[in-house]
Amino acid sequence: MSEEEAEYQAESQAEYVPEHAPEPEPEDASQHMLSVDADDTEIVQQLNQAYTRMQEQVQKVIIGQADVIDQVLIAMFCRGHALLVGVPGLAKTLLVSTVSQVLDLKFKRVQFTPDLMPSDITGTEVLEEDHTTGRRFFRFVHGPIFTNMLLADEINRTPPKTQAALLEAMQERHVTVGDETYMLPKPFFVLATQNPIEQEGTYPLPEAQLDRFMFNIIVEYPSSAEEQQIIKQVTGTYEPELDVALTGEDILRLQQVVRRVPVADHVVEYASNLARATRPKTEEAPDFIKEMVAWGAGPRAGIYLITAAKARAILQGRYHVTTEDVQKMAFPVLRHRVVTTFNAEAAGVNSDEIIRMLLEHFEGAVVDVSV
Numbered sequence: 001m002s003e004e005e006a007e008y009q010a011e012s013q014a015e016y017v018p019e020h021a022p023e024p025e026p027e028d029a030s031q032h033m034l035s036v037d038a039d040d041t042e043i044v045q046q047l048n049q050a051y052t053r054m055q056e057q058v059q060k061v062i063i064g065q066a067d068v069i070d071q072v073l074i075a076m077f078c079r080g081h082a083l084l085v086g087v088p089g090l091a092k093t094l095l096v097s098t099v100s101q102v103l104d105l106k107f108k109r110v111q112f113t114p115d116l117m118p119s120d121i122t123g124t125e126v127l128e129e130d131h132t133t134g135r136r137f138f139r140f141v142h143g144p145i146f147t148n149m150l151l152a153d154e155i156n157r158t159p160p161k162t163q164a165a166l167l168e169a170m171q172e173r174h175v176t177v178g179d180e181t182y183m184l185p186k187p188f189f190v191l192a193t194q195n196p197i198e199q200e201g202t203y204p205l206p207e208a209q210l211d212r213f214m215f216n217i218i219v220e221y222p223s224s225a226e227e228q229q230i231i232k233q234v235t236g237t238y239e240p241e242l243d244v245a246l247t248g249e250d251i252l253r254l255q256q257v258v259r260r261v262p263v264a265d266h267v268v269e270y271a272s273n274l275a276r277a278t279r280p281k282t283e284e285a286p287d288f289i290k291e292m293v294a295w296g297a298g299p300r301a302g303i304y305l306i307t308a309a310k311a312r313a314i315l316q317g318r319y320h321v322t323t324e325d326v327q328k329m330a331f332p333v334l335r336h337r338v339v340t341t342f343n344a345e346a347a348g349v350n351s352d353e354i355i356r357m358l359l360e361h362f363e364g365a366v367v368d369v370s371v
Helices: 003-013 040-058 066-077 092-102 118-122 160-172 224-234 248-260 265-276 287-292 299-315 323-334 342-346 351-363
Strands: 082-085 107-111 123-129 136-142 149-153 174-177 180-183 189-194 215-218 293-295
Touching: 040 066, 040 092, 040 248, 040 299, 066 082, 066 092, 066 189, 066 215, 066 248, 066 299, 092 107, 092 149, 092 189, 118 123, 118 160, 123 174, 136 180, 160 174, 160 189, 215 323, 248 299, 265 299, 265 323, 265 351, 287 293, 287 342, 287 351, 299 323, 323 351
Parallel strands: 082 189, 082 215, 107 149, 149 189
Antiparallel strands: 123 136, 174 180
């Protein structure tokens, strides 16, 4: 391994330092947006205030899309990745780049095409020669995946082997080239987009690969008032100045706080029952699931339901989780994990409608005793 590679490896595994920050000083609390010595409950309150600041900053650029912004932030605080599905022109790229600026994270975008190769994303080795000694050696050139936030634009337009290279890095958070392993920077998030209209010449992600995305986020059209405001803002001279609301170091600490949020047994049971009820061959499945669902969600769905509910509770300023948090997270967690049958497709019933019916089915059984 060359000196340059060894140096990058050490930097990648070190604690995150903001891109534009000065040289770090030991344990200086002023470098963090959140108090270093605060306990979890204090951090939750500080995050709630920071979350308000984040919303204010993002809304300087993005008009509307409040639910989309919330779900992107929740996925980040859970160390998850998200799939953004929406027609072109809905500011998906702008949203991701704006969030990266507000969080002071490095951001890169890759436009996926049919001829994109795995090395175009992960990086490749190039042969170089030391002019002093004449010795030849391979040097690894890092690809765009070595960043904090990666936007994989139109991920379904690239062949499966390139998709697999990205999804492996998402899961393992490192890249292996030859006999060398390179750790990705921390924090690391992938936000992939898909166009639901054009399907010709695409390579749809298999269900097993879709399952690696924590959320499937639907980006809808703006309302009439929002669209008028967008037109006025974009066609004018308005140039917003964004302030940093949280840093990468804060995000790493918050990811640990999310894991420590307590969850009552009845909330865990509710999330488990909700995930299990999507499987048509189980006893818990209602009749409409057995008729309209071919394959249901796996155990990863229940894990993500609870993890996302924890993050949502923190963003709301609470240090406890309710069944309402689980219900709010059910759509982005389950919609890409429920595979409908031909009968459902013929009747015009999609996965969102099935999830809505499932939540109504469990509504009478919900007894929320959280304070």
